[in-house]
Amino acid sequence: MNRLKRIEGQIRGIEGMLEKDAYCPDILIQVSAVNSALNSFNKELLAQHIKSCVIEDVRNGQEETIDELVGVIQKIMK
Numbered sequence: 001m002n003r004l005k006r007i008e009g010q011i012r013g014i015e016g017m018l019e020k021d022a023y024c025p026d027i028l029i030q031v032s033a034v035n036s037a038l039n040s041f042n043k044e045l046l047a048q049h050i051k052s053c054v055i056e057d058v059r060n061g062q063e064e065t066i067d068e069l070v071g072v073i074q075k076i077m078k
Helices: 003-018 024-059 062-078
Strands: none
Touching: 003 024, 024 062
16 A cells, blocks of 8 residues: 555656646656556565465466466556
8 A cells, every 4th residue: 555655646746747847858757657666566466466366266276367367467568
């Protein structure tokens, strides 16, 4: 939740920059920082999902969870 709150703050900062007609390259740098923060969040969430849900499902014989995981990874790596 802390990561998401920080990202939310960064987005609000970008909105403020746009409202104040900030220099475009400065805005682009901030957008890049938000993208990086979201990617970091995704990696952590994916790791936790694998360590909990996926492992549990595989142990319970639900092999289709692997296919679902592969599909999710393909979508987020576009």
